[in-house]
Amino acid sequence: MPSYKAPLREYQFLLKDVLEIERYSNLSGFSDAPIDVIDQVLQEGAKFCENVLAPLNKVGDEHGCVRNADGSVTTPPGFKDAYKQFVDAGWPSLSSDPAYGGQGLPHIVALAWNEMVASANMAFGMYPGLSHGAYEAIHQHGSDAQKQMYLPKLVTGEWTGTMNLTEPHCGTDLGMLRTKAIPQADGSYRISGQKIFISAGEHDLASNIIHLVLARIEGAPQGTKGISLFIVPKFLVNADGSLGARNGVVCGKIEEKMGIHGNSTCVLNYDDAVGYLIGQENKGLHAMFTMMNVARLGVGLQGLSQSEVAYQNAVAYAKDRLQGRSITGAKNPNGPADPIIVHPDIRRMLMDAKAFNEGARAFTFWTALYGDLIHASPDEKVREKAEDYMGLMTPVLKSYLTDKGYANATNCQQVYGGHGYIEEWGMSQFVRDARITMIYEGANGIQALDLVGRKLGANGGRAIFAFLKEIDEFIEANEADDQLKDFVDGLRGAKQQLQEGAMWLMQNGMTNFDNAGAASHDFLNLFGVTALSYMWALQAKAAFAAKHNGAATDPYYDTKLATGRYFLARVLPETGAHLAKLKSGAAPVMALAAEAF
Numbered sequence: 001m002p003s004y005k006a007p008l009r010e011y012q013f014l015l016k017d018v019l020e021i022e023r024y025s026n027l028s029g030f031s032d033a034p035i036d037v038i039d040q041v042l043q044e045g046a047k048f049c050e051n052v053l054a055p056l057n058k059v060g061d062e063h064g065c066v067r068n069a070d071g072s073v074t075t076p077p078g079f080k081d082a083y084k085q086f087v088d089a090g091w092p093s094l095s096s097d098p099a100y101g102g103q104g105l106p107h108i109v110a111l112a113w114n115e116m117v118a119s120a121n122m123a124f125g126m127y128p129g130l131s132h133g134a135y136e137a138i139h140q141h142g143s144d145a146q147k148q149m150y151l152p153k154l155v156t157g158e159w160t161g162t163m164n165l166t167e168p169h170c171g172t173d174l175g176m177l178r179t180k181a182i183p184q185a186d187g188s189y190r191i192s193g194q195k196i197f198i199s200a201g202e203h204d205l206a207s208n209i210i211h212l213v214l215a216r217i218e219g220a221p222q223g224t225k226g227i228s229l230f231i232v233p234k235f236l237v238n239a240d241g242s243l244g245a246r247n248g249v250v251c252g253k254i255e256e257k258m259g260i261h262g263n264s265t266c267v268l269n270y271d272d273a274v275g276y277l278i279g280q281e282n283k284g285l286h287a288m289f290t291m292m293n294v295a296r297l298g299v300g301l302q303g304l305s306q307s308e309v310a311y312q313n314a315v316a317y318a319k320d321r322l323q324g325r326s327i328t329g330a331k332n333p334n335g336p337a338d339p340i341i342v343h344p345d346i347r348r349m350l351m352d353a354k355a356f357n358e359g360a361r362a363f364t365f366w367t368a369l370y371g372d373l374i375h376a377s378p379d380e381k382v383r384e385k386a387e388d389y390m391g392l393m394t395p396v397l398k399s400y401l402t403d404k405g406y407a408n409a410t411n412c413q414q415v416y417g418g419h420g421y422i423e424e425w426g427m428s429q430f431v432r433d434a435r436i437t438m439i440y441e442g443a444n445g446i447q448a449l450d451l452v453g454r455k456l457g458a459n460g461g462r463a464i465f466a467f468l469k470e471i472d473e474f475i476e477a478n479e480a481d482d483q484l485k486d487f488v489d490g491l492r493g494a495k496q497q498l499q500e501g502a503m504w505l506m507q508n509g510m511t512n513f514d515n516a517g518a519a520s521h522d523f524l525n526l527f528g529v530t531a532l533s534y535m536w537a538l539q540a541k542a543a544f545a546a547k548h549n550g551a552a553t554d555p556y557y558d559t560k561l562a563t564g565r566y567f568l569a570r571v572l573p574e575t576g577a578h579l580a581k582l583k584s585g586a587a588p589v590m591a592l593a594a595e596a597f
Contacts, residue, residue: 002313002426004054006046006116009556010358012039014365017542021108021369027376029095029106038109041094045113048089049120052082057121060262061429064254065203071250073202073264079124083157083205092128092157096135100151106376108368114298115361118305122433123262127160127200129298133291134161134212138231141279141287149237150210160206163291164195164213164232164268172446179215181230181275191215191232191275194252194267197440201266202234202251208243209234211268212291213275214284221282229284230275248273259432293394295441297364297371300397303405304360306434307412310427311353314412317425318346321416340415348570349415353408355567358560359532360401362539367393388463392455393531395447400528402437403444409434448520451527452505464502471495471534478537483544487537490568494530497579501526504583514586526578533572536564 015021016035024030056078063076086092095110096102117125135154138146153159170176179193191213195201202209211232220226236244252267279287318341322332326342340346370386370393377383413420413427420427438444456464475492478484501523509516543557543564551557 001058002054002309002430003316004050004057004120004309005312006042006049006119007308007361008039008042008046010361011042011112013539013542013556013560014362015108015112017546018362018538019108019365019369021106024373024376027373027378029104029372029376033105033109038105041105041109042112042116044089045091045116048085048091049116052085053117053120053124056082056124057262058426058429060121060123061259061433062261064261065264067202067251067254071202071252073204073251073254073266075203075205075264076262079262080205082124083127086128087157090156092131093155096132096155097139097151100139100147101155106369106372108365108372111301111364111368115301115305115308115364118302119309121262122302122305123260125302126260126263127203127205128157130163130200130295131157131159131161133163133294133298134210136294137163137212137229137287137291138210138278140290141229142231143278146231146276146278149241150231150233153208153241154210158206159208159210160200160203161210161212162198162201163288163295164198164201164211165288166197167194168196172443177214177216177227179213179270181215181217181228181277183217187276189215189217189230189275189277191230191248191270191273193270195270196267197255198266198268199263199440201264201268203264207235208237211249212278212288213270214288215275217281224285226282227284228281229278229287231278232270232273232275236274258435259429260436292441293390296394296398296447297367299437299441300399300401301364303402303434303437304357304364305405306430306437307353307360307405307408308357310409310412310430310434311350311357313425313427313430314353314415315341315350317419318350318415323417346415349411351563351566351570353412355536355563355571356404356408356532358539358563359535359567360404362535363393363531364397364401366535366538367397385466388459388466391458392451392463392467395442395451395455396524396527396531398441399438399444399447399451399524400531402434403525404528406431406434406438445521448524449517451524452509452516452520456502456505461502461506468495468499468502471530474534474537478541481541481544484537484540486568487533487540487564490572491530491533491537494533494572494575497575498526498530501579501582508585512586514590518584518586518589519582522578522582526575526582529572529575529578532567533575536567540564 022035059078060076066074093102095105095107098104131154138150154161167177181189181191183189213230213232214227215230216226217228236247238244248271250269252269255265319339321340322337323340324337326338331342332338370389373386374383409430413431416427419425475488479488543560547557
């Protein structure tokens with residue numbers, strides 16, 4: 001049976017040595033979270049994830065969720081008790097607003113916690129994950145009365161939340177949605193329509209589910225300009241906060257899926273359900289994108305999480321499995337064969353995953369820190385840069401981390417050979433669960449189009465130019481450091497190629513939009529590799545500093561540096577291929593007539 005161990009040392013290194021979050025101890029949230037408190041929180045979180053959630057991962061995969069005759073849904077054995085423990089321990093409230101019962105810790109702490117949850121049991125983690133997205137949307141766009149009504153119980157986890165966008169005929173193109181909202185005399189609306197692919201849409205974990213539903217008010221403009229967002233609770237809520245009558249929303253079926261079987265992905269039928277407008281009429285997409293941006297960062301984290309847990313299990317297997325002899329001579333001469341970890345090709349797959357995991361984790365933490373600074377920094381320029389970075393990095397994190405996370409899960413399955421293909425060892429679940437991350441919350445091709453079509457040119461390219469400038473400043477500050485030379489030189493080359501790719505898009509994308517579309521995938525991946533190159537340079541600098549400051553004999557830092565050098569040698573060269581492909585333009589991609597396929 002697969003196992004999971006939280007990477008607590010990695011969290012400590014990133015938070016303390018790389019990001020130096022103690023610098024922000026004077027800011028709201030951070031002042032209540034000194035590094036020793038964060039360590040204690042994450043240590044307790046690790047125990048819960050390792051001992052409670054991880055053993056249920058395979059249970060959820062094998063049993064799945066069951067829709068009952070009345071439309072209710074029963075979650076897999078053990079999930080309900082685990083969720084109660086989760087709520088009783090206060091985990092849902094970790095980074096939420098204290099005004100509504102939250103603990104107010106920095107989001108970067110919650111990010112580390114969420115990675116542990118997703119690695120231990122991705123399907124379980126989706127229940128509170130969607131709730132946090134609903135919390136964020138109501139927190140930012142709801143009225144005071146709505147906040148008081150719904151947020152306290154979303155914060156504690158007593159209630160959960162969902163986001164309802166997709167319809168049978170309407171996925172990415174939300175302008176086509178048909179769910180309708182009819183105004184009522186009391187200011188509410190009656191919502192009718194069908195939504196599909198609704199994660200955590202119905203379940204037995206919480207007493208109420210707060211659905212956030214996109215719908216079109218009668219008479220509203222067609223297309224995306226006529227979409228509004230509504231709060232539609234499973235049970236209506238009385239003025240005193242108690243639960244009232246069952247609302248007109250029911251689970252029609254549970255989707256039969258490739259993975260994440262432990263999460264109830266539902267078809268929800270709305271039949272004259274009572275809903276309440278959140279935000280302004282016809283501005284629903286703006287409010288919903290608050291949820292989607294939170295969710296997209298969470299999905300990127302899921303890609304990393306499946307790569308991490310698959311890697312951990314593949315390493316354990318590679319050290320234990322005896323097959324063949326090392327091509328440079330027996331390494332286990334007293335045994336019948338050598339452990340397969342001696343073989344270079346096994347090492348290649350494991351090192352690809354390890355170098356990605358540690359670089360991607362740094363990238364998510366670095367970005368999450370800017371997410372905290374949006375709200376906590378008193379400096380307007382810092383807040384502006386943080387907003388720019390969150391917008392720019394979100395599609396990269398979502399797409400690059402999930403593409404590579406799935407690839408690594410597959411390679412870690414490959415380490416097992418035939419044993420990876422059978423269910424006994426559990427590796428296929430990581431592959432199957434990881435696959436959805438490339439699709440939901442905006443398929444990765446859409447993320448690439450968002451990056452080149454919207455984010456790259458936003459505010460005259462202010463975000464991308466700030467990122468390139470930040471890299472230049474790091475290079476200038478560290479190019480005289482002989483120890484960092486390889487990392488600085490590698491980063492310099494990647495940055496130059498990213499800049500060249502961005503300029504090519506700015507010059508050629510507007511003259512022929514197909515050029516932008518054809519180049520978008522490779523530009524996003526070029527961006528992802530460059531971002532990880534920067535993260536590895538930051539980690540190398542911190543590792544060398546730690547060695548100089550009394551940790552020279554700690555093997556952790558030598559391992560960190562060796563992993564970073566692997567990234568430079570074996571991953572960073574991908575930037576050249578991505579640049580060459582994106583500059584080939586649309587012609588090779590669009591050459592064939594549709595009939596020729």
